[in-house]
Amino acid sequence: MLRAVTLVVMLGILAPCVMVVRAGQQLPAGQIPDRGRPTESGDEIPLFDYESYFPGNWEFEWRVPASPLGDGGLIEGTELFSGGGDGRYYTSRIEARGPAGPFSADSSIVYLAEQKVFARYETDSRGFELFKVGRVGGDLGGFYTIHFETPPFDVNGHEVQLRMVTRLVSPVNYRVESRISVDGGVFTNFGTAWWTKNVLGVTLPE
Numbered sequence: 001m002l003r004a005v006t007l008v009v010m011l012g013i014l015a016p017c018v019m020v021v022r023a024g025q026q027l028p029a030g031q032i033p034d035r036g037r038p039t040e041s042g043d044e045i046p047l048f049d050y051e052s053y054f055p056g057n058w059e060f061e062w063r064v065p066a067s068p069l070g071d072g073g074l075i076e077g078t079e080l081f082s083g084g085g086d087g088r089y090y091t092s093r094i095e096a097r098g099p100a101g102p103f104s105a106d107s108s109i110v111y112l113a114e115q116k117v118f119a120r121y122e123t124d125s126r127g128f129e130l131f132k133v134g135r136v137g138g139d140l141g142g143f144y145t146i147h148f149e150t151p152p153f154d155v156n157g158h159e160v161q162l163r164m165v166t167r168l169v170s171p172v173n174y175r176v177e178s179r180i181s182v183d184g185g186v187f188t189n190f191g192t193a194w195w196t197k198n199v200l201g202v203t204l205p206e
Contacts, residue, residue, distance in 0.1 A: 045138045047113045050090065053168065055083040060096075062193030067180055068158040070126060073099030079195065088112065100126075118146055128155045132162065144168040152184075159183050162190065172197040 058079045066072035077096025084090045094105040103125045110119040118134045134148035146166040152159045161181040168174045178190035 045140060047116070048136050048138060048144045048168075050111045050113070051083060051087070053171070054081040054090070054092075056081060057198040058195045059198060060193055060195040062176075062191055064098075064178075064191040065189070067190070068155040068160055068182060069128070069180075071099035075099075075193075078198075084111075118148070120148075128153065130162070132164065134164075134166070161187075163187060172199055 058081070060075075060077060060079060062075045064070070064072055064075060075096055075098040077094055079092055079094045081092045082090055088110060090109040090111065092107045092109060094107075096103055096105075105122050105124040107120050107122045109121075111117070116136045118136060119131070120133075121129070121131050123129050130150050130153050132148040132150045134146045136144055136146045138144040145168070148162075148164040148166065150160075150162045152161045154160075159182070163179045163181075165177045166174055167177070174195050176193045176195070178192070179187040180190040181187045
């Protein structure tokens with residue numbers, strides 16, 4: 001009975017990461033090395049490798065409430081992450097459509113692996129700019145998490161602040177859980193978004 005319960009729990013955890021892949025299709029690998037044995041508490045967690053994870057084209061969808069950033073509803077689009085070449089500096093380009101129509105965003109990204117720090121400056125065609133900084137942590141199960149926060153920024157006559165948790169749940173999926181504060185108010189839910197890498201046979205989680 002215990003084994004059956006454990007199996008059900010594991011299937012529930014892994015369900016968002018299920019990938020349907022055609023025969024012979026090569027998928028990105030996880031970042032925890034195969035040591036040929038079970039992990040132990042003293043094993044070192046590898047530094048997150050940006051180059052082997054982010055570069056490439058990703059699809060995303062995000063249902064948001066109405067806010068100074070825009071109307072509430074579904075946002076769908078793509079984000080193209082560049083490779084850096086220098087191991088620290090990167091860019092990305094978002095092309096998306098939201099409740100008010102199409103928009104784009106360009107980002108300059110700095111990742112300092114040894115310090116486990118991300119910084120990202122975004123210019124959004126909807127008329128605002130934001131800067132967010134975060135730290136990345138990992139565990140021996142191969143999961144990495146980035147905790148981002150923005151300083152307050154002005155949008156449409158309001159002061160907005162965001163807090164985001166990026167959970168890198170598989171080599172081809174990550175989700176972003178967001179909270180928003182408006183005019184110094186309490187942080188409230190700003191929706192959960194899914195990003196899925198554009199790899200043949202991989203689809204957005206339900």
